[in-house]
Amino acid sequence: MTITDISHRKMFPARGNVYLPHMVVINKIIDEAPDVRTFHFNFKDKALSEKFTFESGQFGEFSVFGHGEAPFCISSSPTRPDHLECTVKRTGRLTNALHRLSVGAEIGFRGPYGNGFPLEELKGKNLVFVAGGIGLAPLRSLIWNVLDNREDYGKLDIVYGARSPADLVYKYDLASWQKDDRFNMAVTVDRGDEKWQGTVGFVPQVLEHVAPSAQDAVAVVCGPPIMIRFTFPVLDKLGFTSEQMITTLEKRMKCGIGKCGRCNIGNIYVCRDGPVFNYQQVMDLVSSEY
Amino acid sequence: MADSKKVRKEDLAGLLTEWSRDYAVLAPSRADGVARMAAWDGEDISFLDWYRNTINPVKSLFLPPVEEMFSISRNERGHRIELPPKDDTGCLVFGVRPCDARSLILLDVVFEDAYEDPYYLDRRRRSIVVGLCCTNPCDSCFCTSVDSGPAATAGMDIMFTDIGDNLLVEGISRKGKELVAGNATLAKATRTDENRARKIRLAAEKKITRKIDTGDSKERLLAVFEDESFWQQVSAKCVSCGVCTLLCPTCYCFDINDAMTGGEGSRCRSLDSCAFSSYTKMPMENPRADKWRRVRNKLCHKYEFYPMLFDNIACTGCGRCIRLCPVNWDITQVLDSLPAKHESKI
Amino acid sequence: MSYSAAKNSQMQKKLRQEAKALLEQGKVDCIIGYEPGSLKHATTPLITKDKAATERLVINPFIVNNLSNFLPYTKGRIGIVAKGCDSRSIVSLIQDNKVKREDLFILGVPCSGLIDVSKVEALVGKYRDEIDDISRQGDIITVKVGAAKKEFSLSQVMFDNCLACELPTPAEYDVLLGEPTSPIGAAAESAGKLDELKAMTAAQRWAFWQNEFRRCTRCYACRNVCPACYCKRCFVDETEPQWLAPMPQEPDNLMFQIIRNLHVSGRCTDCGECERTCPVNIPLRALTRDMYDIVDELFEFKSGMDTKTQPLLTAYEVDEAEDLVK
Numbered sequence: 001m002t003i004t005d006i007s008h009r010k011m012f013p014a015r016g017n018v019y020l021p022h023m024v025v026i027n028k029i030i031d032e033a034p035d036v037r038t039f040h041f042n043f044k045d046k047a048l049s050e051k052f053t054f055e056s057g058q059f060g061e062f063s064v065f066g067h068g069e070a071p072f073c074i075s076s077s078p079t080r081p082d083h084l085e086c087t088v089k090r091t092g093r094l095t096n097a098l099h100r101l102s103v104g105a106e107i108g109f110r111g112p113y114g115n116g117f118p119l120e121e122l123k124g125k126n127l128v129f130v131a132g133g134i135g136l137a138p139l140r141s142l143i144w145n146v147l148d149n150r151e152d153y154g155k156l157d158i159v160y161g162a163r164s165p166a167d168l169v170y171k172y173d174l175a176s177w178q179k180d181d182r183f184n185m186a187v188t189v190d191r192g193d194e195k196w197q198g199t200v201g202f203v204p205q206v207l208e209h210v211a212p213s214a215q216d217a218v219a220v221v222c223g224p225p226i227m228i229r230f231t232f233p234v235l236d237k238l239g240f241t242s243e244q245m246i247t248t249l250e251k252r253m254k255c256g257i258g259k260c261g262r263c264n265i266g267n268i269y270v271c272r273d274g275p276v277f278n279y280q281q282v283m284d285l286v287s288s289e290y
Numbered sequence: 291m292a293d294s295k296k297v298r299k300e301d302l303a304g305l306l307t308e309w310s311r312d313y314a315v316l317a318p319s320r321a322d323g324v325a326r327m328a329a330w331d332g333e334d335i336s337f338l339d340w341y342r343n344t345i346n347p348v349k350s351l352f353l354p355p356v357e358e359m360f361s362i363s364r365n366e367r368g369h370r371i372e373l374p375p376k377d378d379t380g381c382l383v384f385g386v387r388p389c390d391a392r393s394l395i396l397l398d399v400v401f402e403d404a405y406e407d408p409y410y411l412d413r414r415r416r417s418i419v420v421g422l423c424c425t426n427p428c429d430s431c432f433c434t435s436v437d438s439g440p441a442a443t444a445g446m447d448i449m450f451t452d453i454g455d456n457l458l459v460e461g462i463s464r465k466g467k468e469l470v471a472g473n474a475t476l477a478k479a480t481r482t483d484e485n486r487a488r489k490i491r492l493a494a495e496k497k498i499t500r501k502i503d504t505g506d507s508k509e510r511l512l513a514v515f516e517d518e519s520f521w522q523q524v525s526a527k528c529v530s531c532g533v534c535t536l537l538c539p540t541c542y543c544f545d546i547n548d549a550m551t552g553g554e555g556s557r558c559r560s561l562d563s564c565a566f567s568s569y570t571k572m573p574m575e576n577p578r579a580d581k582w583r584r585v586r587n588k589l590c591h592k593y594e595f596y597p598m599l600f601d602n603i604a605c606t607g608c609g610r611c612i613r614l615c616p617v618n619w620d621i622t623q624v625l626d627s628l629p630a631k632h633e634s635k636i
Numbered sequence: 637m638s639y640s641a642a643k644n645s646q647m648q649k650k651l652r653q654e655a656k657a658l659l660e661q662g663k664v665d666c667i668i669g670y671e672p673g674s675l676k677h678a679t680t681p682l683i684t685k686d687k688a689a690t691e692r693l694v695i696n697p698f699i700v701n702n703l704s705n706f707l708p709y710t711k712g713r714i715g716i717v718a719k720g721c722d723s724r725s726i727v728s729l730i731q732d733n734k735v736k737r738e739d740l741f742i743l744g745v746p747c748s749g750l751i752d753v754s755k756v757e758a759l760v761g762k763y764r765d766e767i768d769d770i771s772r773q774g775d776i777i778t779v780k781v782g783a784a785k786k787e788f789s790l791s792q793v794m795f796d797n798c799l800a801c802e803l804p805t806p807a808e809y810d811v812l813l814g815e816p817t818s819p820i821g822a823a824a825e826s827a828g829k830l831d832e833l834k835a836m837t838a839a840q841r842w843a844f845w846q847n848e849f850r851r852c853t854r855c856y857a858c859r860n861v862c863p864a865c866y867c868k869r870c871f872v873d874e875t876e877p878q879w880l881a882p883m884p885q886e887p888d889n890l891m892f893q894i895i896r897n898l899h900v901s902g903r904c905t906d907c908g909e910c911e912r913t914c915p916v917n918i919p920l921r922a923l924t925r926d927m928y929d930i931v932d933e934l935f936e937f938k939s940g941m942d943t944k945t946q947p948l949l950t951a952y953e954v955d956e957a958e959d960l961v962k
Contacts, residue, residue, distance in 0.1 A: 002803045016408070017373070017408045018405045018407075019360075019408075019409075019557075020360065020371065021371070022470070023368060046367065063548075063557075065362045065364065065369050065548060065550065065555070065557075066362070066364075066548050066555055068547050068548045068557075069546060069547055069548075069557075070755055072565055077456070089573075091573030092572070092573050092876060093875040093878065095573075096876060097553050099455030106368040107367055108369070128450070178593075224574075225575065230367075233568075236379075240360060250572070251572070251577070252479060252570055252571070252572040254545065255544070255545060255546065257404060258403065258404050258405075258407040259400060259401065259403075259405075259407060260543060260544050260545065260546070260562070261541070261542065261543035261562075261564065261591075262543065262562070262564070262569055262570050263543070263589070264595065265577075266590075266594075266596040266598075267594070267595035267596075267599050272404055278628075284597070286512065286515060286518075286594070287515070287587075289577040289578060289583065289587075321639070322847070322850075322851065323848075323851070323916070323917045323918075324851065324915075324917050326915050334962065342763065343730075344915075345915060345916060347851075352807075355853055355854075355883075355884045356883045356884050356885050363870065390927050419926060428765050429676060429764075429765035430674075430675060430765070431677060476897045526679065526681075526683040527682075527683055527706075528862055529679040529705065529857070529859035529860040529861055531855050531859075531861070532853070532855035532856060532857070533855045533857050533913075533915050534856070536854075536855050537853065537855070537915060538852045545882065545883070547705060547882055548884075559882055559884075560882070560883030560885075561853075561884075563855070566856070566873075580707075586958070600753070612675065613675070614915045616673060616857050616860075616861050616909075616912075616913035617680055617681050617701060617861075618673040618674055618678050618680035618692040620673075620674040620680075622674070623674055631668065635676050
């Protein structure tokens with residue numbers, strides 16, 4: 001069965017007006033990197049906070065009223081439900097508006113949407129996380145999820161890189177992860193600066209150097225398209241099969257529910273059928289427009 | 291044609307007036323320069339003489355070019371969002387052509403799939419689609435190639451057929467049958483009326499000479515999918531405007547935007563088009579910046595991707611994209627030019 | 637020179653020969669011309685590198701598209717079929733550095749005006765595909781529907797912009813396919829809508845346009861067929877800042893057209909493509925032609941008439957009109 005066969009497509013329960021956002025309030029803003037901020041937020045409606053569940057890898061539609069809405073993955077872990085987080089790079093109208101907001105501001109949220117990472121399939125496996133730049137955001141949700149249930153998983157490797165030391169996101173997490181001896185971590189930058197004492201090099205090269213075993217392992221990859229393109233061949237060389245590589249595809253999703261049409265890759269709608277796919281599925285897509 | 295009824299043409303206005311009591315009746319009008327469905331004025335049935343099809347397809351009544359999803363108002367305590375006032379009036383659309391009626395069942399599955407779309411579905415549920423059999427199809431029509439035809443009833447509640455002095459009236463759906471059954475203005479149609487309708491329909495079908503073989507178009511498209519030179523050639527004269535998509539009865543792509551001044555405004559949904567390069571533009575890249583990719587996506591969505599998802603071809607052969615295209619880009623010629631099937635990808 | 641079908645077919649024959657030779661001799665990489673359309677009384681652009689395809693090239697009173705629109709997006713050396721109005725757009729594009737003169741081989745068509753099929757439809761009360769034949773001999777247009785035959789004058793059936801045409805024979809060309817033609821010279825008869833609008837009060841005019849633009853679908857056909865609209869990124873697609881709501885609503889629809897009209901002022905050649913392609917029949921030429929006349933009145937400038945005159949927006953004279961903003 002290939003991805004283009006949609007007979008096993010996930011169905012969703014009918015509910016009211018899916019387009020109506022819930023009000024959420026920003027209660028913390030962290031400057032991660034130039035133009036990148038993380039927003040911590042909670043539902044205004046306390047009852048909803050208790051009821052709300054999601055899976056790592058799922059995303060939400062965020063509204064800044066007057067500026068529209070846009071999808072961002074939830075970068076916090078469902079194992080830490082006291083608040084939600086999303087990390088946003090300033091690139092356009094909506095993200096500019098979001099970056100202008102301060103703590104206490106009210107925005108809209110609807111979701112969660114998308115399939116999320118296949119947690120059940122990952123259990124018992126050795127995991128290799130490969131991320132570049134802000135691509136760490138969806139993986140971070142999964143990483144905390146895994147760390148909070150550490151005994152369910154085997155060996156863990158993280159290879160994370162950014163263009164420069166300043167572009168590394170979640171530095172506070174990186175610091176705590178680096179001290180954690182429950183897993184192996186490599187942080188790299190494309191170009192260092194005078195203070196940088198860590199590894200310098202592109203993510204795929206560092207991954208090749210770390211050389212995690214493909215035995216009982218799954219690699220979870222997210223980053224800019226160029227990084228993804230060069231990472232898959234390295235994983236292949238390390239013995240990972242295309243089913244052992246998972247990625248989450250970034251596409252210009254709009255409605256989040258598979259209707260507005262713009263995120264299609266062939267017959268697949270990234271927002272409705274993804275955004276998480278394994279590499280075999282990506283190769284099976286009708287179109288290479290991903 | 292069992293249980294068919296009829297109404298004399300001079301009584302049609304009376305019938306529509308009767309229906310106006312329970313429904314907001316829409317009918318073809320060209321009062322403002324183009325043929326479109328407009329609130330029926332209570333007397334004019336001259337469309338029976340001039341009307342072939344509307345410029346805007348019937349989808350625009352259910353998925354309007356632009357609509358308010360909710361209003362937004364901001365105050366010290368936060369934002370208040372409010373749905374537009376609920377409209378419970380039924381809507382009866384008179385004169386929908388078979389191609390357009392069929393488009394509704396193709397759109398229904400999209401808006402029912404996964405998450406229900408309340409805006410579209412609410413309007414659909416409140417609507418009665420009264421079809422008008424085609425007796426004078428255009429040379430751009432190719433409905434008979436895509437599972438439709440000038441007398442096809444898919445998507446209709448009732449179908450009318452012009453048989454000269456009378457209109458033959460048939461209840462199609464349960465809703466339509468009920469509406470027809472209890473109506474005193476309608477007389478029982480005779481065998482002669484039915485025979486006449488049969489003949490007229492046959493003649494209309496014969497008038498449709500534009501034919502394409504869609505039997506294996508899905509496979510043939512898949513086979514040629516990666517052939518950039520084919521698509522370059524096919525798309526060369528396309529000017530990337532939105533005519534063929536915005537006015538297509540089955541295209542449903544939309545955009546969502548806010549319009550707000552001061553603390554008041556609304557979130558709106560408006561039709562969008564995959565022909566525009568801005569459609570897939572992301573901050574960092576654009577997977578369909580090339581025109582040939584957009585033309586390929588448009589064609590494949592209708593004849594390959596949609597059929598993979600929902601079995602049917604997402605085209606009703608209404609011919610608008612051929613008639614209204616600034617450069618006479620002709621989808622049937624392109625489908626015809628697809629190379630015969632060879633080794634396909636899946 | 638008055639129009640005759642025979643002269644026309646001579647031109648067509650010459651065109652096919654020239655086009656074929658250009659491709660054969662490698663003088664151009666592709667030919668942009670017209671071939672019969674898939675609809676009655678219609679043609680469609682033919683963009684080809686194939687020598688054999690030149691046999692399909694046609695010249696007739698239905699060659700409506702302004703093919704210069706394709707130039708900025710076509711690579712290599714191009715042999716292009718150009719009527720007078722098209723040649724003006726080509727000149728304008730050359731002046732704007734959108735295309736190089738040396739990359740072009742202009743196959744000039746001395747034009748006698750084009751037939752507006754929608755006018756014929758209205759005159760005979762039939763749709764395009766129900767009309768069997770539309771033919772022209774001299775200044776008489778004969779329309780056949782079944783056994784019925786009707787004759788019309790040029791001013792009844794020609795496109796409004798053809799009636800007002802000032803340059804039927806291209807001024808810029810590499811080969812002229814026939815004898816030069818002269819303007820129809822019926823500008824007054826084409827200005828009906830414009831005169832009607834000018835007679836209105838400002839409030840009436842505003843109401844008129846608002847009503848017209850209510851049905852605009854924002855398909856951007858007017859922009860995309862306009863040779864003068866070649867911006868890589870149109871202001872209407874900008875999101876930061878967002879100048880106009882990106883949805884079909886008033887007054888944004890009208891504002892879009894007004895701004896577009898200002899942007900192409902001094903480059904618009906009154907080719908009429910925006911109005912012809914509008915799927916909802918908004919009389920756009922009433923706006924563009926008015927701007928064209930204003931430009932002429934204020935600056936004595938008509939775009940694309942020759943390659944020597946400096947483009948309007950690149951020239952400034954100290955004593956030129958200062959009452960520009962009224």
